[in-house]
Amino acid sequence: MTAVPTLPALSEEAQGLATGPVEHPLHPEHTPTGQLSFGAFFQGVNSSTVWRSERSGSQIAWESFETLIRTAERGRFAAFFLGEGLRLREHRGVPLELDVAGRPDAQTLLAGLAAITESIGLVATQNTTYNDPVDLARRLQTLDLLSGGRAGWNIVTTDNAWTGENFRRGGYLDHEDRYVHAEAFVKVAQQLWRGEQIDHHGQHYDVAARGTLPRSAQGEPVLFQAGASPAGQAFAGRTADVIFSPHGTLAAAADFRRSVVDATTAAGRDPQAVKILPGAEIILGATDAEAEEKRIWVRDHQIGPQQAIALLEQYWGRDLSDFDPDGPLPDVEPEIEQSDVTRGAGFQFAKAKELTAAWRAEAAEKGLSILEFAREKSGARRGEFVGSYDRVADRLGQFAALGAIDGLNITPWLIPSGLDDIVNHLVPRLQERGIYPTEYAGTTLRENLGLPPVQG
Numbered sequence: 001m002t003a004v005p006t007l008p009a010l011s012e013e014a015q016g017l018a019t020g021p022v023e024h025p026l027h028p029e030h031t032p033t034g035q036l037s038f039g040a041f042f043q044g045v046n047s048s049t050v051w052r053s054e055r056s057g058s059q060i061a062w063e064s065f066e067t068l069i070r071t072a073e074r075g076r077f078a079a080f081f082l083g084e085g086l087r088l089r090e091h092r093g094v095p096l097e098l099d100v101a102g103r104p105d106a107q108t109l110l111a112g113l114a115a116i117t118e119s120i121g122l123v124a125t126q127n128t129t130y131n132d133p134v135d136l137a138r139r140l141q142t143l144d145l146l147s148g149g150r151a152g153w154n155i156v157t158t159d160n161a162w163t164g165e166n167f168r169r170g171g172y173l174d175h176e177d178r179y180v181h182a183e184a185f186v187k188v189a190q191q192l193w194r195g196e197q198i199d200h201h202g203q204h205y206d207v208a209a210r211g212t213l214p215r216s217a218q219g220e221p222v223l224f225q226a227g228a229s230p231a232g233q234a235f236a237g238r239t240a241d242v243i244f245s246p247h248g249t250l251a252a253a254a255d256f257r258r259s260v261v262d263a264t265t266a267a268g269r270d271p272q273a274v275k276i277l278p279g280a281e282i283i284l285g286a287t288d289a290e291a292e293e294k295r296i297w298v299r300d301h302q303i304g305p306q307q308a309i310a311l312l313e314q315y316w317g318r319d320l321s322d323f324d325p326d327g328p329l330p331d332v333e334p335e336i337e338q339s340d341v342t343r344g345a346g347f348q349f350a351k352a353k354e355l356t357a358a359w360r361a362e363a364a365e366k367g368l369s370i371l372e373f374a375r376e377k378s379g380a381r382r383g384e385f386v387g388s389y390d391r392v393a394d395r396l397g398q399f400a401a402l403g404a405i406d407g408l409n410i411t412p413w414l415i416p417s418g419l420d421d422i423v424n425h426l427v428p429r430l431q432e433r434g435i436y437p438t439e440y441a442g443t444t445l446r447e448n449l450g451l452p453p454v455q456g
Contacts, residue, residue: 026254027261029271032403036396036436037078037449038427039123039277039409040419042068044106045085047099047378048281050301050414057416060103062112067416069113072120075423076437078448079121079152080113081224081409082106086130087163091310092319098307107139114147121445123152123224128182129159130167134198134209137189140221141213149217149444153189154224155240157182160341160348173204179227179235186223186239193220218444219454228256237263241451242275244409253278253404275406275449281413282385284392284421295386298413299375308374315339315352315359325371329356329363389421393429400435406450 026032042065043049050056057064069080084106089096106124114122122143126136144151157178164173173181184202191198192211200207225232225240228247236243243260247253257276264274283298285291303311305325312329313320317336334352341348363373385392385408399405412418430436441447446454 026403027258027271029265030257030261030403031272032401033406033450034400034403034435035450036400036405036430037275037277037407038072038075038422038436039079039081039121039407040068040072040077041081041083041279041409041411042415043083043100043411044103044125045083045089045100046411047307048302048411048413049100049418050298051100052304053301053414055414055417059100059415064416065109065113066116068412068419069117069120071416071419071423073117075419075427076440077120077419078407079123079409079445080110080117081123081152081154082109082125083154084125084127086127086158087166092313096310098310107143110143110151111146114143114150117150119150119440119443119448121150121152121222121448122147123154123222123445125154125156127156127158128185129157129173129178130164131185133185133188133205134192134207137192138211138213140189141193141211141216144216144218144221145213147216149219149446151216152222152224152242152445154226154244155182155186156226162341177203179231183235183239190220216444218446222445222449222451233259233263234266236260236274237265237269238267240274241446242277242406242449245276245278245405247278250398250402250404253399254402257404270452273452275451276404277407277409278405280385280408280410282392282408282410282422282426283413284387284389284426286388288388288391291387291391299378302413303371303375303378305371308371311374311377312370315350315355317352323370326369329360329370329373331360389425389429392426393433396430397433397435 049059051059072080085102088102089099106126110122110124124140124143126140140151140153159173159175159178181204184200188198188200188207192209193215195211198207198209222241223239224242224244225236226244227233227235228245233243237260245253245256247256260274260276261271265271283291283295285294308325309320309323316330316332316334317339318332318334320330323330334356336352338352339348339350359373368376385395387395410419410422427436431438441450
């Protein structure tokens with residue numbers, strides 16, 4: 001039996017923060033609400049969902065989407081998010097069969113899910129580079145209108161030529177221009193939603209149009225944005241209602257809050273205008289030991305020997321299949337200068353020689369095998385909340401009280417039952433602490449996220 005380490009106790013400061021909003025916020029212009037919202041993130045392409053287990057369900061069957069969204073709505077989740085991949089993940093030139101590789105169209109699925117739900121928000125990941133602004137805006141507005149004001153748009157700005165090979169315009173957008181292009185795209189969409197006459201003449205397209213649909217109960221779809229880079233934060237500060245972030249520690253989340261408020265106020269908007277929902281993975285148990293044992297099971301099933309070798313091959317740029325996953329990291333040099341985007345945006349632009357040298361040193365210092373190291377790195381890429389129901393509730397109380405985040409966008413590690421522990425055990429404890437809603441605040445996504453009405 002694997003030895004289960006004891007989790008550290010909460011500090012006195014942390015225990016104090018778990019009781020409610022603090023008097024001194026992280027930013028002088030931001031006032032913490034002390035409240036949290038949850039989103040459920042059903043990812044389209046990813047390496048975090050366990051699929052090689054008898055407990056795993058289909059990634060494309062209607063029953064999986066229905067079960068997950070019904071559980072989320074029972075748990076008063078504010079939103080249900082569908083990620084999307086516009087090209088199958090590849091590894092060394094061939095489709096990668098070790099991850100979830102793709103799934104049906106997000107907006108089609110959300111239209112169906114709107115009919116079986118009443119309050120939860122319906123958020124589609126849609127790309128500004130490979131869509132037409134008027135066509136996409138009209139489809140989003142239709143979902144918003146027919147769902148009673150529950151639609152959201154997760155704005156992504158993919159610009160790489162590898163994805164673009166699937167499209168006539170592939171590869172035409174410079175990386176530095178992705179947010180300039182996206183901002184013009186969003187402006188056209190908002191003009192359409194507001195029934196304005198559009199007369200746009202830009203670098204990439206011209207638009208002459210006018211909206212034909214009435215406004216929804218929430219005015220227009222809620223705008224989500226996932227860029228955490230300085231350019232992404234500036235774009236979110238000018239445009240978004242909600243920003244995702246990769247910050248799982250309290251200190252990192254606090255720094256990110258300050259940065260986002262600075263970007264929002266620099267754009268002339270209210271300091272409270274942009275909500276922050278970090279992406280997160282939550283692994284729970286009745287005790288800390290049970291949760292840690294479950295975490296080990298999850299990591300074992302997320303990252304097996306094949307996945308571990310494939311992870312390193314992405315950065316070495318060469319075949320590493322002769323290396324033992326239970327042995328040390330490869331002692332050979334990488335054959336590439338920089339990793340690419342074919343395994344997803346999170347893998348790209350790494351300087352291969354510097355990274356692999358640092359990884360070898362880190363693994364040797366910690367005494368980790370390839371498999372152990374890959375599992376550790378995989379967990380580090382996610383915002384991780386692991387522990388007993390009460391421990392995780394207390395930790396989230398720290399985040400809420402300090403005003404570091406407004407909630408979490410949770411990726412279930414198992415489909416379709418991955419939210420069950422959260423809804424059955426964590427949500428009631430958060431409700432008892434007064435930091436999570438016991439009922440939906442209203443009928444629209446904007447109301448349930450605590451966002452102000454649309455202006456304009």
